[in-house]
Amino acid sequence: TENILEVRNLKKYFTLGRGATLKAVDNVSFSIKRGETFGLVGESGCGKSTTGRTIIRLYDATEGEVLFNGKNVHQLKGKESKDFHRKMQMVFQDPYASLNPRMTVGDIIAEGIDIHGLATGKERMERVHDLLRTVGLNAEHASRFPHEFSGGQRQRIGIARALAIEPEFIIADEPISALDVSIQAQVVNLFEKLQKERGLTYLFIAHDLAMVKHISDRIGVMYLGALVETAGSKELYRKPLHPYTDALLSAIPIPDPDLSQARERIILQGDVPSPINPPSGCRFRTRCPKAMPECAEIMPELVEVEPNHFVACHLYK
Ligand code: SF4
Ligand code: MG
Numbered sequence: 001t002e003n004i005l006e007v008r009n010l011k012k013y014f015t016l017g018r019g020a021t022l023k024a025v026d027n028v029s030f031s032i033k034r035g036e037t038f039g040l041v042g043e044s045g046c047g048k049s050t051t052g053r054t055i056i057r058l059y060d061a062t063e064g065e066v067l068f069n070g071k072n073v074h075q076l077k078g079k080e081s082k083d084f085h086r087k088m089q090m091v092f093q094d095p096y097a098s099l100n101p102r103m104t105v106g107d108i109i110a111e112g113i114d115i116h117g118l119a120t121g122k123e124r125m126e127r128v129h130d131l132l133r134t135v136g137l138n139a140e141h142a143s144r145f146p147h148e149f150s151g152g153q154r155q156r157i158g159i160a161r162a163l164a165i166e167p168e169f170i171i172a173d174e175p176i177s178a179l180d181v182s183i184q185a186q187v188v189n190l191f192e193k194l195q196k197e198r199g200l201t202y203l204f205i206a207h208d209l210a211m212v213k214h215i216s217d218r219i220g221v222m223y224l225g226a227l228v229e230t231a232g233s234k235e236l237y238r239k240p241l242h243p244y245t246d247a248l249l250s251a252i253p254i255p256d257p258d259l260s261q262a263r264e265r266i267i268l269q270g271d272v273p274s275p276i277n278p279p280s281g282c283r284f285r286t287r288c289p290k291a292m293p294e295c296a297e298i299m300p301e302l303v304e305v306e307p308n309h310f311v312a313c314h315l316y317k
Contacts, residue, residue: 003067004169004201005032005055010064012047012054020276024050026225027064029302032218034168037195037202039212039233041248042222043272048205051222052171055203056090068169086116089162093174095154099146105132105157106142112165131160135190152183159190163198171203176211188215209245210252213237218308221245224283225275227302231309241311243288244268282314290315 012025025047032038040048053059055066057073066073068084076084089112092098099108106128113119119127129139135156146154155175162170172191176184192215194200206212212219213233220230221244229242240246247266268287273279279286285295294314302312 002034003031004034004069005203006065006067007031007051007055008065008067010051010054010066011062012050012059013062016276022276023225023278024275025054026275028222028225028227029064030220030227030230032201032203034201035195035199036217037204037215039216039219040203040205040222041209041212041219042207044207045272045275046222047225047275048207048222049173052090052173052203052205056088056171057084058090082116086112086165087167088169088171089165089167091155091158091162091170091172091175094178095151095158096146098158099154099161101146103145104142105144105146105149108146108157109142109160109164111161116165118165127164128160131164134163134194135160136186150183151179152187155179155187156190159187159194163194166198167200169201169203171205173205174207175204177207184211191215208252209237209248221248224272224278226283226312227310228284228313229309229311230302235306235309239309241305241309241316242284242313243290243315244284282312 014022250266
């Protein structure tokens with residue numbers, strides 16, 4: 001099937017003082033099929049949010065390409081650029097910070113409708129009411145303000161705002177991380193329901209594999225600016241290949257029938273090194289229990305070692 005998104009050798013570097021460069025995203029490639037959910041996972045600072053923000057053009061790319069429906073998003077101009085901003089939307093981690101506290105919920109949700117001139121007056125308000133119901137709130141909520149809602153409800157408002165201009169693709173950047181555990185599943189279920197109803201494609205970013213497992217068709221694991229493994233969600237759980245993925249899975253506390261056996265907890269030594277001065281060769285080598293001499297010399301590339309299962313590690317050659 002058709003790829004709605006292709007990320008090719010994407011780099012996003014930030015120049016800091018004194019000639020230092022932060023390589024937040026360093027040569028990341030993956031693609032997402034229409035209607036699919038791709039989960040992007042890694043510890044904080046691994047570059048997953050920066051990847052999302054570069055895809056949606058909140059940042060320019062330092063190098064590489066992002067193709068959306070076959071077109072390089074960083075080269076779009078005029079009407080094509082406006083269309084892109086309509087078709088791709090983002091839902092943020094902290095729904096409160098992303099909602100203007102002085103605007104009513106109705107006006108927040110209608111912002112995109114106004115910007116894109118999609119509806120006015122009664123029709124505009126009807127759309128807002130429909131959206132509120134779609135995300136599990138009700139029409140009367142339109143006249144209230146964000147502070148009157150709980151965290152889970154605010155995230156629903158953020159989702160309604162993203163849906164208002166009928167996007168094809170949503171980047172959800174840790175949309176459930178700030179919510180109570182009891183609310184997380186409800187919001188994930190809402191994302192799944194909306195995907196079915198509207199044929200949406202998702203890039204779903206999280207710091208924890210357990211959060212993306214159920215919603216993702218495929219998962220990519222990032223470490224220090226690079227993608228270290230991508231596979232189908234079930235495959236990744238059953239047969240993690242990269243030592244880092246192994247460690248992440250071993251940290252999931254709840255017994256999970258898809259984990260092939262009870263995993264021994266793998267405690268990684270040390271902290272994530274700074275992306276300003278990453279280790280030579282494999283970036284994971286300073287914490288990898290299986291590191292070999294060549295790991296310090298050669299940077300492993302992401303290669304397909306089994307059908308649709310890619311890994312960047314010298315153990316698989
Ligand atoms: Fe570990 Fe070497 Fe594989 Fe890197 S390349 S993950 S250091 S075994
Ligand atoms: Mg983040």
